[in-house]
Amino acid sequence: MDPVTFDAAAIENIDDIMEIENLSFPSPWDRATFLATFSDERCSNIVARSSGRIVGYCLAIEMNAMVHLLNLAVHPDYRNSGIAGDMLDEMESFAKRKNKAYVFLEVRKSNKVARYLYENRGFYHLSTWHGYYTDTGEDADVMIRRIKEGG
Numbered sequence: 001m002d003p004v005t006f007d008a009a010a011i012e013n014i015d016d017i018m019e020i021e022n023l024s025f026p027s028p029w030d031r032a033t034f035l036a037t038f039s040d041e042r043c044s045n046i047v048a049r050s051s052g053r054i055v056g057y058c059l060a061i062e063m064n065a066m067v068h069l070l071n072l073a074v075h076p077d078y079r080n081s082g083i084a085g086d087m088l089d090e091m092e093s094f095a096k097r098k099n100k101a102y103v104f105l106e107v108r109k110s111n112k113v114a115r116y117l118y119e120n121r122g123f124y125h126l127s128t129w130h131g132y133y134t135d136t137g138e139d140a141d142v143m144i145r146r147i148k149e150g151g
């Protein structure tokens with residue numbers, strides 16, 4: 001695979017992002033939800049590119065002392081090459097630039113790959129939100145990682 005690069009996402013990337021979203025989630029976000037994050041100045045949206053093609057994205061929003069990871073996906077043809085891990089690093093740099101102390105996220109209990117990815121990168125289980133996912137009633141695990149000492 002060609003080297004992967006990371007840039008800020010732009011509105012013209014929305015079709016590529018939607019394609020990956022629809023391939024990645026049983027209940028994908030709609031276009032309007034993505035577009036709302038593009039116009040929200042608290043958000044940082046990153047895309048990953050290989051040979052010019054968008055192969056993944058990571059969306060986050062700053063909230064008080066934390067950055068909340070809103071969405072993360074990699075095109076199925078490009079998984080298991082470290083792209084999600086690298087996007088988490090990019091997102092952590094964003095959080096540090098904003099002087100945030102923590103990154104947190106929610107993940108479906110059944111999403112073993114994502115849970116493994118987060119645990120491997122220093123996130124730990126904070127709590128469980130029962131029935132959080134309204135499509136299936138599945139629980140969400142809330143995971144958090146401290147990125148600033150003393151925070």
Ligand SMILES: CC(C)(COP(=O)(O)OP(=O)(O)OC[C@H]1O[C@@H](n2cnc3c(N)ncnc32)[C@H](O)[C@@H]1OP(=O)(O)O)[C@@H](O)C(=O)NCCC(=O)NCCS
Nearest residue numbers: 024072073074079080081082083084085107113114116117
């Ligand atoms: C979760 C997702 C973003 C990971 O993307 P990725 O680019 O393949 O991730 P990476 O290659 O950086 O890392 C994946 C890790 O999971 C591991 N992994 C892969 N398949 C696995 C499996 N079946 N069980 C356990 N671990 C697995 C890999 O070995 C790798 O571990 P490592 O960091 O020790 O090398 C991707 O699978 C995806 O888009 N899934 C659908 C959307 C989704 O679930 N998003 C997360 C929502 S919270």
